[in-house]
Amino acid sequence: MSQAFKRGDHVSWNSEAGRVRGHIVRVHKKDVNYKGYVHHASAEEPQYEIKSDKTDHIALHKGRVLRRLRR
Template identity: 75%
Template sequence: MPFKVGDHVSWNSEAGQVSGHIVRVHTRDVDYKGYTHHASEDDPQYEIQSDKTDHVAMHKGRALKKLPH
């Protein structure tokens, strides 16, 4: 089940469980923080704004869990 912009999701980080909202969906490779994140139509990368900080994370769909809004 693909995610879309605006979805509320959570993921595991070094700091534990984090949640945020998807702000962009990348379907092509994207350079982010000096690293190339590989993405495609079938396996996109999701750019997520953290709920608690202004941190932006980049994750594949398999790392995310959809939360109720």
């Protein structure tokens, strides 16, 4: 099971461009359709909607790829 995060947590994840940082803006516990793709989510394995600190880009990721950052 992956680590649980909550709205407002500052996290980082790996992308094609390198390590990205952002804040969780929403936690999805049901499947969500985003940009034409269904992101599968459940209460046991939610999808986290994250807003990038640098570009304001929105990404969806499962908890297993995220790292919590200190404030």
